[in-house]
Amino acid sequence: MTEDGPGTRVVRAGLPEPEQGEPFLPGPVFAAPYHLSGDPYTAPASYLRYGNPTWARYEEAVGGLEDAEAVLFSSGMAAAAAVLFTILQPGSVLAMDAGCYHGVRALTEAHLQSRGVKVRLAAPVGLADAARGADVLWLESPSNPELEVYDIEALASGTDALTVVDNTTAGPLLQRPLELGADYVLTSATKQLSGHADLLLGYVSTRGPERADALRVWRRYAGAIPGPFETWLAHRSLPTLALRLERACDNAMAIARLLAARDDVDGVRYPGLPSDPGHEVARKQMRGYGMVVSFDLGGAERAERFLAAARLVTDATSFGSVHTCAERRARWGGDAVTEGFIRLSAGVEETADLLADVERALNVRH
Ligand SMILES: Cc1ncc(COP(=O)(O)O)c(C=O)c1O
Secondary structure, X not given: OOOOOHHHXXXXXXXXXXXXXXXXXXXXXXXXXXXXXXOOOOOOOOEHHHOOHXXXXXXXXXHHHOOOXXXXXXXXXXXXXXXXXXXXXXXXXXXXXXXXXXHHHHHHHHHHHHHOOEEEEEOHHHHHHHHOOOOEEEEEOOOOOOOOOOOHHHHHHOOOOEEEEEOOOOOOOOOOHHHHOOOXXXXXXXXXXXXXXXXXXXXXXXXXXXXXXXXXXXXXXXOOOOOHHHHHHHHHHHHHHHHHHHHHHHHHHHHHHHHHOOOOOEEEEOOOOOOOOOHHHHHHHOOOOOOEEEEEOOOHHHHHHXXXXXXXXXXXXXXXXOOXXXXXXXXXXXXXXXXXXXXXXXXXOOHHHHHHHHHHHHHOOO
C-alpha cells in the first residue's frame, strides 16, 4: 500500500479509532488532577502538568507528520527554551545563526551566556565554520524575518554538533529537517499549524526517545505546559493545513512577483522567486516556499503609509494566519533590518483581490 500524501494525512492525523457514537475528534479534557490511587507514574493520567489526553492526540498528529516524537509546549519560545536548557551545560559551545528569531537570541543572551554557555553568533556564510567544534548548532531556514535559506543537509553533515532547526516559517508540510540530518526540530504552532491568529503553541520533534523523555521532564518541572483548549483548537485546525498552505504559498508567490517587478520596491526576498539567492537550496529541501515575503520600502514613512493604506493586509505581527498581515519590522528592534523593511505573511484571500490591494496601497503617495 502506498503511503498517503501529507495533505491527506493531516485530515485524520491524531484521531482515535472510530467508535460507534463517539466524535471524530474528542473534545478537550479539562482536568488538573485525575482520580488516582496507587502509583502515579503508571496511572493512565495523574496531574495535568504530567500529561493530558488532548496533548497526546495532537502530539501524535504533528509527530506523525515528521515520523518523529513531538513534545508539546505552551509556545514556540517555551519549546525553544526546552531544547536549549536540556542540551546545553556550562562550558558548552552554541553556534547560532545571527539572523534567527530575535526571541531565541534574546533568551540565549539573557540566560545562557551568564550561565557559562559560549555563544558563537554567525552570519550565513560563517555558520559552517562556527559550527566546527561546537556542541550545538542552531539554525532557522528560511529565517524570520530576513528569509535567508540555509542548506540544512550540508550544515548538519559538516559538524558533530547536535543540530537544531527552527522550522517555524516552513512547517512540517513544506520542510522535514529530521530527514536532512537535524537532531531536533522546533516549530511554533502559533503560525500556520494553528493558522487562525488565535493561540500560542509550540513543539519539538525528535527521533531520539531519550531526547523526547528529557524534554517531557523539562516540561513537567519548568511548567511550560499548553492549555487543553488551545491544543484542541490547534488540532481542530490541522485538517485544513495543506489547503490553507496551498493558497497562502500561491498568494505569497504572486505578491513577491508583483513587488519584484516594481522599481520603487527594493530587496524583495521570497525563496520561491528564481532570482532569490536562496532559491536553489530551497528548491532542493522544501516542498513549497512558504507564505512569508519581505521587502524594503525605503524608509519608515513610506512603509507606514503602505500599511495604513492596505485594506486586505492587516497591520499586525506574526505570520501563518488565514488573514494576510504585514508589519514594519524595525518597530520591534532586535533584527538587523532597515527602517522601511516589511515582513508580509500571505493569507488565503483570493489572489486577484490581494494583488489589487497591495498595488493600490503601494501607489498611495501621501
Ligand atoms: C522563527 C520563530 N521561532 C520561534 C518563534 C516563537 O514562537 P511563539 O511566538 O509561539 O513563542 C517565532 C515567533 O514569531 C518565530 O517566528
